[in-house]
Amino acid sequence: MLEMLSSAQFWVDVLKIIIIDLLLSGDNAVVIALACRNLPEAQRKKGIMYGVIGAIGLRVVLTFFAVNLLSLPYLKVVGAFLLLWIGIKLILPDEEVHSEGGIKAVSHLWGAVKTIILADLVMSLDNVIGVAGAAHGNAMLLIFGLLVSIPLIAWSSQLVLKLIDHFPFVIYVGGALLGYVAGEMFVSEALFKAIFVKQPVLFELLPFVGAVLVLMIGKWLGKGKVNTKDVVDLVDEKISATTREK
Amino acid sequence: MKILIPVDGSENADRAVDYVIAFAEQLKAKPEIFLLNVQWKLALGNVKLFINQETVNEYYREQGSEALAKARKKLDAVGFDYVYHISVGSPADAISRFSEDHQIDQIIMSARGQETLTNLLLGSVASKVVQLSRIPVLLMN
Numbered sequence: 001m002l003e004m005l006s007s008a009q010f011w012v013d014v015l016k017i018i019i020i021d022l023l024l025s026g027d028n029a030v031v032i033a034l035a036c037r038n039l040p041e042a043q044r045k046k047g048i049m050y051g052v053i054g055a056i057g058l059r060v061v062l063t064f065f066a067v068n069l070l071s072l073p074y075l076k077v078v079g080a081f082l083l084l085w086i087g088i089k090l091i092l093p094d095e096e097v098h099s100e101g102g103i104k105a106v107s108h109l110w111g112a113v114k115t116i117i118l119a120d121l122v123m124s125l126d127n128v129i130g131v132a133g134a135a136h137g138n139a140m141l142l143i144f145g146l147l148v149s150i151p152l153i154a155w156s157s158q159l160v161l162k163l164i165d166h167f168p169f170v171i172y173v174g175g176a177l178l179g180y181v182a183g184e185m186f187v188s189e190a191l192f193k194a195i196f197v198k199q200p201v202l203f204e205l206l207p208f209v210g211a212v213l214v215l216m217i218g219k220w221l222g223k224g225k226v227n228t229k230d231v232v233d234l235v236d237e238k239i240s241a242t243t244r245e246k
Numbered sequence: 247m248k249i250l251i252p253v254d255g256s257e258n259a260d261r262a263v264d265y266v267i268a269f270a271e272q273l274k275a276k277p278e279i280f281l282l283n284v285q286w287k288l289a290l291g292n293v294k295l296f297i298n299q300e301t302v303n304e305y306y307r308e309q310g311s312e313a314l315a316k317a318r319k320k321l322d323a324v325g326f327d328y329v330y331h332i333s334v335g336s337p338a339d340a341i342s343r344f345s346e347d348h349q350i351d352q353i354i355m356s357a358r359g360q361e362t363l364t365n366l367l368l369g370s371v372a373s374k375v376v377q378l379s380r381i382p383v384l385l386m387n
Contacts, residue, residue: 030288034297034305094290119296161286165336166369231335231343232287234306239318240327 004140013134016177017145020130022160023090023174025152027123028055032153035115043109050109051116052154058120059128059153063146066132073191080186083133084214086126087178091171091218133181136188175218176211183210247277250350252341252375254283255313258356262386263317266354267324279321279328282344283313284337306334338374345381357385 004010032055036047069075131145164170183206187196196202249266253259263281270277289302310332321328333340345353357372359365376383 027290027292030293031296034289034293034301037301037305089291115296119292122295123292158286158288161288161336162365165338166374231284231333231340233331233333234285234303235310235332236329237331238327238329239322 010141013136013138013141014144016134016181017131017141018148019174019177020134020181021127021145021149021152022163023170024086024127024130025149025160028120028153029155031119031123032116035112035119039109039112047109047112047116050113054113054117055120055124055153056150058117059124059149060146062121062124062128063132063142066128067135067137067142070132070185071137074189076185076189077191079129079133080182080189080210082129083178083182083185084210084217086130087175087182087210087214088218088221089126090178091175091214092222130178130181133185136184172215175214179210179212179214180207181210182214183207186210247273247275247352248280248348248350249277250280250282250341250345250348250353251317252282252284252337252353252355252371253313253317254337254359254371255316256356256358256360258358258361258386260317260320262354262356263320265386267320267326269354270326276326279326280344280348280350281314281317281321281328281330282333282341283310283331284333284335284340285310286336287334307332337371338378341371341375342378342380345379350381352382352384353379354384355386357387 032048032051036044036051039047066079070079127149131142131149135141135145186192187203187206251262251266253263266277266279270279285306288305289297289299294302314330314332318328318330331344333344341353341355344350353375355372355375357370359371365371372383372385376385
């Protein structure tokens with residue numbers, strides 16, 4: 001184990017996992033806070049607590065599921081393509097959806113917890129596949145990835161937004177990284193072993209192809225889209241002597 | 247003269263309000279005062295699948311009103327007219343855009359705002375406003 005700590009590859013993997021966790025975790029904290037908003041004061045703390053515990057539990061279960069699934073034939077290819085897509089989605093500007101959908105914040109505890117768990121199920125998937133890919137079967141890395149993501153589930157939110165606001169390229173680094181990990185996952189698929197042994201250069205090449213693919217497709221798909229980094233106005237009110245008297 | 251005071255609810259930010267109140271007495275005409283609070287756009291992508299926009303907006307409104315409360319009280323106490331405003335987005339972008347849209351003459355704000363760890367590490371909103379803004383920005387220390 002100590003040998004592992006002194007290898008450069010290990011620390012590169014650690015860095016990869018931290019970046020993936022950072023960029024693919026923040027949403028959970030937001031959903032937990034918003035879903036519990038309409039609860040009465042006393043239940044809100046409980047709701048947040050159950051939500052956080054549920055989300056962490058789910059994250060652990062999903063991670064081990066993902067790792068086991070990825071050891072089955074063909075599923076690494078599926079995982080690689082999913083990762084490519086997750087990377088592309090990360091770069092794409094966020095589209096303003098004016099759907100009436102979405103769940104209205106409910107005012108009872110179990111409703112809120114249900115929303116949180118359901119949202120976690122969907123939102124943790126990105127993170128879990130990313131971390132499982134970057135850990136490539138190394139149990140220690142996997143647990144490390146989980147440990148890093150847990151505080152992010154509970155708090156985070158503004159940290160990542162501020163980071164991206166100051167350094168917009170972080171998004172592209174993250175997207176390229178996910179593409180790279182997708183490439184690594186693809187070449188580690190056991191079924192292709194025969195091919196890759198004959199062409200060892202592909203081992204080195206495909207991760208970079210993945211990174212470039214994500215950046216290119218992301219740029220291309222994002223072209224016509226309006227960047228909702230734009231500002232939205234919410235409240236605008238004038239206070240003068242006359243309005244104050246009311 | 248139109249003065250924009252961006253506030254985030256911190257004491258640092260509110261000191262800019264005190265300054266403007268004192269400063270206003272030296273002006274010939276009463277300045278038009280604009281208070282602005284910007285909420286980070288937290289609900290992105292997946293969040294919107296699970297939480298409806300109404301709830302999200304309510305949250306922004308509540309947080310924004312809270313951040314504006316002390317600054318408003320100060321202006322109410324001296325009987326100044328003002329406009330207050332809550333925007334959602336990246337604070338520095340929102341502040342510079344608001345100043346353009348409302349033809350603000352001067353931005354007066356705290357150089358520090360909330361003293362959180364991330365602000366210390368990443369730099370303050372004020373420094374980015376200075377970069378983006380085309381009108382004079384007065385920073386309070």
